[in-house]
Every structure is written in C-alpha cells, then in structure tokens.
Amino acid sequence: MHILIAHESPIPVTAYGGTERVIWDLARGLVARGHRVTFLVPDGSTCPFAAVQPIRPGVPWREQVGRDVDIAHFQFKPDEDLDVPLLVTEHGNCQPPSPFPLNTVFVSADHARRHGAECFVHNGLDWSSYAPVDWDRPRSGYHFLGKGEWRLKNLRGAIRVAERAGERIEVLGGVRFNVRRGLRFTLYRRARFHGMVGGQRKFDVLNGSRGLIFPVRWNEPFGMAVIESLYFGCPVFATPYGALPEIVGEEHGVLSADARVLADAVRANRFDPRACHARAVDVFNAERMTESYLALYDRVLAGESLNARPPQLTDLDRNLPWIS
Template sequence: MKIAQIAPLFESVPPRLYGGTERAVHYLTEELVRQGHKITLFASGDSITSAELVPCTPRALRLDPDVANSTPHQMVLLDKVRERSVEFDVLHFHVDYLHFPLFRTEAGRTLTTLHGRQDLPDHLPFYAHFPEMPLVSISNAQRAPLPRANFISTVYHGLPLDLHKPAYDPRDNYLAFLGRISPEKRPDRAIAIARAAGLPLKIAAKIDHADEVYFRDTIAPLLDGPGVEFIGEINESEKTEFLGNAAALLFPIDWPEPFGLVMIEAMACGTPVLAFRGGSVAEIVEEGITGSIVESADEAVQRMPKVLSLDRKAVRARFEERFSATRMAAEYVKLYQKMLRMRASEHHLLSMVGHSAPHSHARAAVANDVN
C-alpha cells in the first residue's frame, strides 16, 4: 500500500530528546517500511527515516529559535499533503484535527490517530461537526469523553523489540522519573514517594517554557534535599541505561494520560511501573505482573516492596506480547485494508446503481449500504 504518515512539526521524527507522538510515528513508519509498504513521511526536515521524507519545515519547531508562531508552518504541512494526496491509498494523520476542514471530502481515505487528551469541553462540538472523519484512539480511556465521535478502533503504541535491552539484574537501586516537568506529571509526588520509601530518585525530564515557573517555584526547592538527582532531558540511547538500571519507574500522574509511552519503555527494559490510577494506566499496567496501580502517595509507599519484588523477566515478556511495534503496525494495516475494501465496495455499488439511478440516488444507496 501507498501510505502517507503526517507527523506534527514540533519535534523531529524521531525526536532528538522528548516527544511521545513523534516517537510513536517513527516506530510505526519504520515498521511499515520494513513490512514492504511504500511510506511517505510528512515531517520536519531534520527527521531521519527509511521512508520518503517530505520536509515541511527546515527543523523541529520547538528547537528553532526563529519560530514564534507554529500556525503558518502547520498550514504549509497540510498544503503539501493536499498537493500529493492523490498518490496515496491512505492519509494517516497524527496532527490532532487541524486537517478536518480541508480533507473531510476525502474522509474515506483518511485515518486520524488522536494522541492528546480529549476531555476538554471544546472537543465535543467539534467532533460532532465532522462525524465522517474516522478516528483511532491510543487507549479506550482516551475516547471515553467523546462517545459520539467516529472512533473505529483503539491501537496501543508499540516499540521495536530490539530498541531497549532488558536488565534483569540492575546494578543500582534507584527509582526513575522520566518525561516532562509539569503539574499534571507530578514530579513532586515522585520526590515525596521516594523519600518516604527511603530510596534515591533520578529525574530525567524536559522543562517546557510554559512550565519554567512551576519548575522554579515548586520543583527546584525540592531538589535541594537528599536523595534526588535531576538529570534533565535524555535521548533514546540513554533511556535504556536510565530505565534498565532503575528498580522501578514512578508514574505519579494527576491527569487523564492518553497512553504514557514511558510505561512501556520501562517494561521493555524489564523495569516494573508504580503508577497512579488515571487515563490509560489501568489498560497498560497489569497489577502484580508489570507493576502496581495506586490512588495516593501513602499507598505507593506501602506497595513499593511488592513492586520491587516483581519478576523483571515477566515484565519484559508481557511487553513483548502486548506492546511491540510489529503488533501496532499490524493493527493499523488491518484498518488500512478495511478502508480500501469499503472504498472499493462504494465505487462498485455506485457504478451499478449509477446505470439506473440519478447520481444523488446512487450516493444515498451507498450510504445506506455502508451504514
């Protein structure tokens, strides 16, 4: 199949440092290429891919000091896709809903994976206005606030099996926090839990401009105490050592996490996850197998010994069974093929009905048949 993957421009594909959506797009793109599909990636010009790359901005917007407004760059991205859209069997978008007005007449050739939270009040009327656009959620929890939106499937993220080498006998005994410094990620909770449990904590996280005040006023003062090391952002190659040598990953979120890629990155390293309940967590973490799910910091401290005693080989085995890039790509390919079959069926029915009915009546017949 000929498939366009349309990525956000804020980070490169894959991102140099932090960037969950662009990382997921990268793993999907590379696996589809490996399986023999012809993939074209619309992304920032500093992206690295085995697919054909269509550069839509010279570099990732977040790392470009000359970019003050992302909107013009995103409009260029959509126009580049529009110019070449007839070349592809499927247009797979990962840019939220920016493309809906431009591509709604081609809804049958589009697939949109939503990567962000969907519980915001502005979303419901928007999706109701575009009911023909097929959507994919990255967890069942993510789609729950939008019961009338056109979700056709949930596809969990996946990682290449050889991306992270598991560590079954980690040399250190620290807890890890990996991701982003922000109020909803609750690094302050991670610090409190680690200190109450008497374990060192290492924090590898980026600080967005929007969260600089939160870091300065709330988190930085907590770093002055004992047992906490702030590392900053790390790249993909550094994650294996950081997560693999950790006794456990702390995931103390305070928001409806759509997926939480870091949880399966830890599992790939054989590292169990101690997470707060919310969003997708209950779909990702299996209690007593790959980690534990808690409701409070006190409960997290109580569960810590149990989490640290989990079989790291079993953690890695469940990752391989549930969260491989091969599985993720296979599920998307099934969706692509279903879309192609539906389009072929529509064209066939239109051609048959068109011989004996006006065009508008033929379209009505197709709609009734599909529904």
C-alpha cells in the first residue's frame, strides 16, 4: 500500500514536536510492515526511510497527491475534496463551528466524544528512539512539560503545587520572565526554567525527576508530555480533564483540580516508577498505533465511513476549574 502522510510542519523533529514525532514513528512502523510512505511536508524536510515531497504553497491539494497513492492521511483538515481515499487525524481542539470529514480520527476517546464522533487512535511512540531510563540515578524535585506561555497549560498552577509541597520544579517549555502573552514573572526561587528544549537535555531532566506536575485547564486532546514522563518512570499529578483519565491510572498518579490535593499527593509520592514506565511502553507504543491506523486504512479503502456524521467540536471548555 502507498500511503501519503501530509503535515504542515517540517520533519524530522527539532525540539518538542509532538505531532511530528508521532507521524515519524507511524511512517517508520508502516515501512517496517512493507508499505510505501511519502511525506507531503514543508520544503527542507528530510527522512531516511520514506520519500519526501515538498508542499507547494497555493497549489490545490488534489494536484499534490500522487495518482499512485492508495490513501492520503492528512494531519489537518484539507479545504477541498481529494481524488483518493482520505483519512484525517485531528490532533487539537479546533474552534467551532468547523465540521470535519466523515473519516476523521481523534487521539482519545474523550477527544472524539467532544466532536460527536466515535473513531480515535491513541498516540504511540517508538520508545527505542528515546534515551534509556536510568533506574540507578537518584531522583529529586518535579517537572512541568509544555508551552508555559499558554495560560491553559497552567504553568502558574504547576508552580503553585510545587510551592505548596515544598519541592523544586524544573520547567521545560517556559521562562521566568514572560511578556509575550501579558506580563508574568515567577517569584518562586525553586523553579528553574529551561525554555523550549528537546533531545538529550530533556531526557536528562526527566531521568532525574520524581514526577510530572501538569494541571491543565482545558480538555487535553491527548497528552504527549504525560506519556513521555511516564516512560521515564515519572508519576503524573494533573487535572482530570480531557484524555488524562484515559492515560493516568490509579497506579500512575493523581488527578485533581485542587492544588492542595495535588500538593499532598506530591508530598506522599509512593508510586512505582517501573509501573509508570510499563504503562507507557505497553499501551502507548508505535506498534499498537500503527496497527490501529492500518485497520482504519482498510476500512476506508473498503468504502466504510469511520463516523456516523461529520464530526464537529461541541465542547471546547477552556479555563476549566482550578483551585490554587
């Protein structure tokens, strides 16, 4: 099967790049199973195991999808009909009212439900491309992983939890003094800011952390930061919104919208790091994700619709409750 994967950001991943990492691992899994993959991505992208076709801005998508493609897998909603079978994966919370094609896949059960849809595939990663977990390294402090300038990620709440618990927090994805989205300055001296980082530097921080503090104030579509943290043996202390209850079980952390509850859980942290690691490796892996998408490709090629009606976001719910 020849599968075209279209995405509007370049590959390979240069820093965080959640979606880019997912489609990279998906393509590698498809090629390993004997399929042919072509990436339709911005100019300058490269890939050693799949063909790369640069996006031509302003040219209709139907003219950029090769005639020998069996199925096109877009990571965004194309604004026109294509001449080949189409599957769309929606990775975020698109503003309403914007209906999606019938063959749209979401990244969690909650994500699908909030779009009035049924079809979803949990993201998975090729954990062999990550640094090994250092089980012998002493762990201290906690971390936050996300775009700290975005208020819905609630970096301020994460720092508040760490402060209540009397713990150090390493902030991956934020800065102490932020003027981009309103003047914000973090006074808590036990918060250390690393900016947007990836690769070995991020792995080093996660390998030395006792857990992820992640009190988001929206319905998280999936939670890449969550599964990456679990992989490194870090339990998760987060709000119970969006996909997070699907990812974080009782053995892997605590979910609450109250900073005091999360701070108490942080202080009493007795979670088994190896159980957290196993959760990521056994459930949220690239092999399972690849097999799930292949089954959906077959359904689409057989003429089946993946959802009963065009999905459309019905429940955005920003600024969800948070007690600090």
